[in-house]
Amino acid sequence: MGLLSGSGGISSSFLDKVREVAKQFFALPVEEKQKYSREVDGSEGYGNDRILSENQVLDWLYRLSLRLRPVDQRKLQLWPENPNEFREVLDEYGTKVKIIMDVLFKAMAKSLSLEENSFSSQFGERAVMQARFNFYPRCARPDLVLGVKPHSDRSGITVLLQDKEVEGLQVFKNDKWFIVSVIPHAFVVKLGDQMQIMSNGIFKSPMHRVVTNSERMRISVAMFNEPAPDKEIGPVDGLIDEKRPRLYRNVKNYAAFNFECFQKGVVPLESAKI
Ligand SMILES: O=C(O)CCC(=O)C(=O)O
Numbered sequence: 001m002g003l004l005s006g007s008g009g010i011s012s013s014f015l016d017k018v019r020e021v022a023k024q025f026f027a028l029p030v031e032e033k034q035k036y037s038r039e040v041d042g043s044e045g046y047g048n049d050r051i052l053s054e055n056q057v058l059d060w061l062y063r064l065s066l067r068l069r070p071v072d073q074r075k076l077q078l079w080p081e082n083p084n085e086f087r088e089v090l091d092e093y094g095t096k097v098k099i100i101m102d103v104l105f106k107a108m109a110k111s112l113s114l115e116e117n118s119f120s121s122q123f124g125e126r127a128v129m130q131a132r133f134n135f136y137p138r139c140a141r142p143d144l145v146l147g148v149k150p151h152s153d154r155s156g157i158t159v160l161l162q163d164k165e166v167e168g169l170q171v172f173k174n175d176k177w178f179i180v181s182v183i184p185h186a187f188v189v190k191l192g193d194q195m196q197i198m199s200n201g202i203f204k205s206p207m208h209r210v211v212t213n214s215e216r217m218r219i220s221v222a223m224f225n226e227p228a229p230d231k232e233i234g235p236v237d238g239l240i241d242e243k244r245p246r247l248y249r250n251v252k253n254y255a256a257f258n259f260e261c262f263q264k265g266v267v268p269l270e271s272a273k274i
């Protein structure tokens with residue numbers, strides 16, 4: 001996980017614009033937001049956690065999840081028209097974040113002395129890019145409930161725009177939770193499980209969570225990128241040798257695999273091990 005300062009050529013005012021449209025959307029009356037409610041069995045749209053079992057502990061947040069890529073898979077009916085710049089800003093943001101991700105994939109490959117397309121070719125032309133707007137209302141009992149439970153992202157890579165003022169994200173390292181400080185015009189870049197697999201365990205997908213806050217609400221915007229479901233991915237050949245044997249099997253449709261593992265209460269990355 002790392003911080004990308006200067007935000008890779010995206011202006012600070014544009015980042016503020018992204019935060020602003022998110023804030024305006026979540027401030028709309030419930031009936032207005034519900035026009036974009038998540039479909040019953042879908043993962044896109046506005047809502048709370050999907051309830052999957054009786055003893056599930058719910059997270060303290062509302063989300064708006066939207067797929068941006070492949071572009072032909074956009075469900076525009078779920079893209080808010082209010083505030084009226086929302087769609088345009090999200091579209092532009094997606095284009096800008098994609099450029100950053102592509103630069104990162106190349107830099108990461110080079111840092112391991114690999115051919116520069118080693119990771120980007122696994123994501124492929126039809127990689128899935130998903131935006132998730134997270135809204136954490138104030139919570140009277142932050143000691144009892146989390147904004148998001150501990151998890152690692154299933155993505156390949158996640159580019160996160162944190163709230164400009166309110167902290168909440170924490171990362172687990174050396175048996176402790178560390179706060180990720182707010183740096184207003186920097187992104188937090190997290191690698192996800194699929195990058196850990198592709199890099200044969202060299203790049204780690206960090207465990208993280210979000211805590212709640214009794215005084216202030218918090219908004220964040222996460223952009224996830226992962227290979228298309230039908231694309232098989234696995235550790236890059238150049239990262240496997242006698243000293244570092246292959247750690248993971250090849251996998252396809254990690255999203256579905258991830259979901260099944262959660263249902264069974266097993267850790268997806270562990271289940272992908274050889
Ligand atoms: O709100 C945040 O800072 C992070 C949210 C998160 O971990 C996620 O959406 O996967």
Ligand SMILES: [Fe+2]
Nearest residue numbers: 151152153208
């Ligand atoms: Fe996450």
